[in-house]
Each structure stands twice: as structure tokens, then as C-alpha cells.
Amino acid sequence: MIKLKLNPTLFFLPLLTALFTFSTATAQQHNMSKNYQAPEDPEVIQKLAKWQDLKFGLFMHWGAYSQWGVVESWSICPEDEGWTQRRGPNSATYEGYKKAYENLQTTFNPVKFNPEKWVAAAKNAGMKYMVFTTKHHDGFSMFDTQETTYKVTDSKTPFSTNPKANITKEIFSAFQKENFMIGAYFSKPDWHSPDYWWPYFPPKDRNVNYDPEKYPERWNKFKDFTFNQIQELMTGYGKVDILWLDGGWVRPRNTIDTAIDWQRGIKHNQDIDMAKIATMGRKHQPGLIVVDRTVTGPYENYTTPEQEVPEMPLTNPWETCMTMGNSWSYVPGDEYKSSHQIIQLLVKIVSRGGNLLMNIGPGPDGDWDTEVYKRLNGVGDWMKINSEGIYNSVSVAPYSKGNVYFTKSKDKPVLYAFLCAEKENVVLPAHLDIPMEKGALVKKVNLLGSSQKLKWKKIGDGIRITLPAAIKNAQLKTAACFKIVY
Structure with missing residues (x-):
């Protein structure tokens, strides 16, 4: 090198x-x-x-x-x-x-x-x-x-x-x-x-x-x-x-x-x-x-x-x-x-x-x-x-917000939000705010690895995802990835 x-x-x-x-x-x-x-x-x-x-x-x-x-x-x-x-x-x-x-x-x-x-x-x-x-x-x-x-x-x-x-x-x-x-x-x-x-x-x-x-x-x-x-x-x-x-x-x-x-x-x-x-x-x-x-x-x-x-x-x-x-x-x-x-x-x-x-x-x-x-x-x-x-993705503004990092599907209207853990296990909050592109109409939100659909509501230029106890108590390592289909 x-x-x-x-x-x-x-x-x-x-x-x-x-x-x-x-x-x-x-x-x-x-x-x-x-x-x-x-x-x-x-x-x-x-x-x-x-x-x-x-x-x-x-x-x-x-x-x-x-x-x-x-x-x-x-x-x-x-x-x-x-x-x-x-x-x-x-x-x-x-x-x-x-x-x-x-x-x-x-x-x-x-x-x-x-x-x-x-x-x-x-x-x-x-x-x-x-x-x-x-x-x-x-x-x-x-x-x-x-x-x-x-x-x-x-x-x-x-x-x-x-x-x-x-x-x-x-x-x-x-x-x-x-x-x-x-x-x-x-x-x-x-x-x-x-x-x-x-x-x-x-x-x-x-x-x-x-x-x-x-x-x-x-x-x-x-x-x-x-x-x-x-x-x-x-x-x-x-x-x-x-x-x-x-x-x-x-x-x-x-x-x-x-x-x-x-x-x-x-x-x-x-x-x-x-x-x-x-x-x-x-x-x-x-x-x-x-x-x-x-x-x-x-x-x-x-x-x-x-x-x-x-x-x-x-x-x-x-x-x-x-x-x-x-x-x-x-x-x-x-x-x-x-x-x-x-x-x-x-x-x-x-x-x-x-x-x-x-x-x-x-x-x-x-x-x-x-x-x-x-x-x-x-x-x-x-x-x-x-x-x-990770694969077939492109960068999307604002790229990251705090310890949340974003990617976007290359060819589908899907946003991914990675909540990165400061230590080994991910500590999920009761709510997670995700910025969205202007005019994006969210259809579905879920956590990768879980089949449970998550509730959300529109706030400002983004959405607020509500995380139920069953999700919050899951033993997630390193980074949790939320999939937002719009």
C-alpha cells in the first residue's frame, strides 16, 4: 500500500x-x-x-x-x-x-x-x-x-x-x-x-x-x-x-x-x-x-x-x-x-x-x-x-442522523434506516424518527428479521415509528435495520 x-x-x-x-x-x-x-x-x-x-x-x-x-x-x-x-x-x-x-x-x-x-x-x-x-x-x-x-x-x-x-x-x-x-x-x-x-x-x-x-x-x-x-x-x-x-x-x-x-x-x-x-x-x-x-x-x-x-x-x-x-x-x-x-x-x-x-x-x-x-x-x-x-443500494440525504444511517434501494422506492448500537446490543427507543424525501407516501414499515408490521405517523418531513415491547425486547446485535416502503 x-x-x-x-x-x-x-x-x-x-x-x-x-x-x-x-x-x-x-x-x-x-x-x-x-x-x-x-x-x-x-x-x-x-x-x-x-x-x-x-x-x-x-x-x-x-x-x-x-x-x-x-x-x-x-x-x-x-x-x-x-x-x-x-x-x-x-x-x-x-x-x-x-x-x-x-x-x-x-x-x-x-x-x-x-x-x-x-x-x-x-x-x-x-x-x-x-x-x-x-x-x-x-x-x-x-x-x-x-x-x-x-x-x-x-x-x-x-x-x-x-x-x-x-x-x-x-x-x-x-x-x-x-x-x-x-x-x-x-x-x-x-x-x-x-x-x-x-x-x-x-x-x-x-x-x-x-x-x-x-x-x-x-x-x-x-x-x-x-x-x-x-x-x-x-x-x-x-x-x-x-x-x-x-x-x-x-x-x-x-x-x-x-x-x-x-x-x-x-x-x-x-x-x-x-x-x-x-x-x-x-x-x-x-x-x-x-x-x-x-x-x-x-x-x-x-x-x-x-x-x-x-x-x-x-x-x-x-x-x-x-x-x-x-x-x-x-x-x-x-x-x-x-x-x-x-x-x-x-x-x-x-x-x-x-x-x-x-x-x-x-x-x-x-x-x-x-x-x-x-x-x-x-x-x-x-x-x-x-x-x-446493503447490496444494490445508493446513498440518500441526510445520510445519517445521530447513530442512524440511511441507504436507499437502487431501483425500488425503499428506504433503509440502520440504528447502530454504541455497544454490542441495540437499545431500541419507544419511538424512532426517520426523515423522508418530500412527497414520499409511506406504505409499510418493518424491522428486518421480524415479520411484525410497525405503526408510524407522519411528523414534519418524516415519520415517527412506534416500537412495541416485543420489538424493543428483541436481542439485536450491532445494528437494527428498518425497512420503509413508500
């Missing part, structure tokens, strides 16, 4: 303040692009609309780095920031650490890898799409690329002899069988490639360590390498719906926003020809959604606020990507958000018209922490009752 300073213009759920006390060393925020440019390709527009209806997705950061339980890739980046600090017996020198880090390839052997288990858990939780890190910034490919030997299927990697060695293919196939939308995360920078970090020069920071305009032949080799790897993913891995590109410092010079701190550090033009990549991708995968993060223009089909929730709806399609724990990658003993917190995050994000992409970092053995499955089970129990107000 892109590691950045906090963006003070975006705010979190007031009733979830305690949720966001995680360390900024492992989960930094992400500056969003300005001036969104909508796609013009009808197939992309259609797929983007379908993606917006899904609301809840699974993100997975996984690589050889999971064996050390350290931040993904960033510890080999020569920047003096909290998340890049080297730790452990090999940290005394940069070169010694980087050599030991890259040698993790020779011990990576996740023998418990079983993507079908992940599919079952994600599906039960109500997730509808997934994005997997096919290659992070460190350059270790989790797929059978022909462009490098620094990959999971190379003979130096113990797992290469396993029938499931091509991890990306196995993951994509398992989720495709259950009709998930498939997203391929791909890092544009590659800190292992000699054509990005040229060994002639020491790397100075996250950026290319030479001037591409001074050494165009080397940069063209890197462009070809990048194009070829993405083409492999677009042609040999079944149906791919999203190309999720990270590493926004790899960008044309004319797209640099000097108002953003980390972009001021980009000294060279790092244009990898996104037009050529997108054209190729859509040739093989018609309607492919391209997410060139932070690079405003035709190849950022939706924006991706990182570890944050916009207080108001955005004017473009968007997705909050957020960690279930405190880290994107696996860390032993990580603290995971509770089912209660995840559900309320989802409600808030959907009420603002966005999607939630929840990240889980598989461990070095190839499985998730047992606590992850418990969290997803809890989310699934709630979604089985209340998902009607």
Missing part, C-alpha cells in the same frame, strides 16, 4: 472512535485523487455499476515477507519512516538486510494453503468480490510469471513443488467458481527489478534510482517487463474484473500533485504507458476496471481512500480499503477489529455510497488467524438478516 500522512479532511465514525487507535506505522492513510474522470467505454461503465452494487470485498496482502511477520515490502525501502524500519538480526546494514529479505524466497512453504476455505468464509460473511496481491513493491511474484525467477513457482521456493504452487491462479480459480468479482493487485514499482532499482546506483527512496529520460533504454526495459507481467495476468488466470494498481509514485510527471507531501518526492518522469496497458487489458478482459491509484485521469476508474471513511458521499465511485487488523500483512498476535466494528464500518461506508474492501493477511503457513474466521462468522450472521439494506 501507499504509506502517507493522515488526511484531516476525512473523518471516522464518531461511535467507533476506539477503533482507530492503531499505529500509523503499520496503517497509514492515503490521499485521494482530485478531478475524477469517468470512463467512456460502455462495458467498463456497466461493470463499474455492477461492482458498486456489491459493496463488500475481501483484500489479501500475502508474500514471502509473512514469514517474518513484518510490514509488506517497506522494510527494504531506504526511507527513514516508522513503517520502513528494519528489525531483527539482519538489520545492521541495508545490503545485509535486503539480501536476507530476498532470501525468504528459499523458505516460503505455506503448506496449509487452501483457498476454498477462504472462499467459504468470505461468502458466508457476505463478501462479493476479492482483490489479491499478485506482486507487491518488493517484486516477489505470487504467480507463475515468465519475466523473473523471483517468484513463488521458481525452483528456489520450496512451495514450487506443491500442486497449488501458482498461488494467484489457485486463488482466482476458487473465487471465480463462487461468482466473486476478481481483482488483481499489482505493484507498478518493482524494487527487485534491475531496471527499476538499477544496481549501478544505490536506491535512495521508493522511487526509481536513475533518471529514465537519461537512460531511456533501461526504462523501456522496465516498461516492457511491467506490460508483460500484467499481460500474463490478463491472459492466463481466467476472468479478471479489476486491475488494482498500487505504487502511485510511478506516474507521468504532469500528474504529480505537489500539494501532497509524498508526491513532492517524485523527481523523475515515471511514465509506464497506462494507455497501452489498459488497452491490452481490456482486449483480453472486456470491461476491465482499472484502478491506477492516485493518478487522476482515465485509468483511475474508482478512488480508494485508505484506512479512512469520508464523512460525506463522494461524487465518484469509491472504495475504502482497510485492514481487519493493525497491519496489511500478517503479524503474529495482531489485534483484529470485532465483528461489531466491521459491520458498523460497512454500514457507514455504504450510507456514503462506497464499498468496503476489508484486508486480511494470510500467515506463513498459508492460513488466516483463527480470530479472523470468528470475526467473519459474526459479520455473516448479521448480513443474513440485514444485507438487503
